[in-house]
Amino acid sequence: MTTDAIDERYRDANPRSREAFERQRKAIAGGYSHLARQLAPFPLFIQENWGARKRDADGHEYIDYWMGHGAMLLGHAHPAITQAIADQAGRGTHAGGETELATEWATLIKQSVPSAELVRFVASGGEATQMAMRLARAYTGKEIVVKFESSMHGWHDAAAVGGPPHGATRPPGVPDAVGNTLLLLPVNDLAAAERALTTRDDVAAVIMEPAGPHSETVPIDPGFLRGVRELTAQHGVLLIFDEVVSGFRYAIGGAQEHFGVIPDLTALGKIIGGGLPCGALVGAGEVMELFEWRADQHWQRSRMIPHSGTWNAAPVTAAAGVTALRLVRETGAGDRARALAQRLIGSINTLFSDLDVKAFAYGRSSIVRLCPGEAPPLVREDYSAAQADGRQLAAGWGPVGPVLRKAMILEGIDLMGTQGFLSAAHSEDDVDATCEALGRAIASMRKAGWL
């Protein structure tokens, strides 16, 4: 097996990206600003994004499937959002005070997300999950938070155990005392969740991605979701949905609307900011009231969560967020992205079968994933072997993944690893062109001995 042919073509085609990376690794720690962007021998450097397209430093144009790590449901540089950002930037990028824009932004979220009685803004999705965990601990007076294997809730200490590449172990730098406050459980295993909640009295919350761990890499069993809701309610444990990815994508009201299961708290990010850095925690009024300042020393010291943050509800983000959420609510952007994703999944599966490639595409919403092997029952909403199927889906492609990604880059398609986020700015032609490009990428991978 050799990567030579694909790697060589990739190097030859991208001299400016290669040079840019040489400079960047001398200035930016680790050479990258996000672990998921890592690609050997060097990443693409992007100069421009518009609609569902991007152009790199060497002048190649791509159909984009990163879509701002899932944030750009409406496409890149949407004219109405760009205008809103420019208008607000001209009036100042920080108010040094409260703004009516933030109220409007929060109101749109309240009108959309079923669990949102009150909203509190932060500056990233990770901050929103961190805040959710702190709030749940403060509200219940308990310490343990249940998290499901393979789930992603941001990189901060409170959520760091259980993410790749460490699995159940603690990443370096996370104190034992913090790591031990997380209880890692298998997803789609209601008996395990029931055991944990009935045998322990120290659980403050269960946090989960309601569509399934790692942006639905492992699809959730809706029966499990309902079961966890019932169990948490029975045991006085708060249920936190991390809808940083699924929010406004699965439905306007997120996966909670889609599955009809309403949590106590919801972490939001990505789409709500219209392409600017954002995050929000929303939830039940009686829990969220712990953010309230009261002229009462006892309350301040023993109940109130002191929450600050220079960029919370920043006016430029709020302007972009208001415009984006109005458009998402009014234009059916989520439905369009979902229909395109399902078209792409269907045509990729036909292609794999025609070319006799042992792989499959899947996804219930507007995220498309490619996985090697036979499609397990879990991707057909058959949950009878959910544990084994989940392990297969979480394992993914291993070392073949980056080769597939580079083979697709050479064909004008920029996948996010081996997955793709669809947006309302993609077209049917984009989807069909992507499938044709995949056919050519498979041919070059076969020639290089990878498939």
Ligand SMILES: Cc1ncc(COP(=O)(O)O)c(C=O)c1O
């Ligand atoms: C499900 C989920 N939660 C939280 C986060 C963290 O969000 P952010 O990167 O905005 O901190 C991510 C990031 O991709 C995510 O996928």
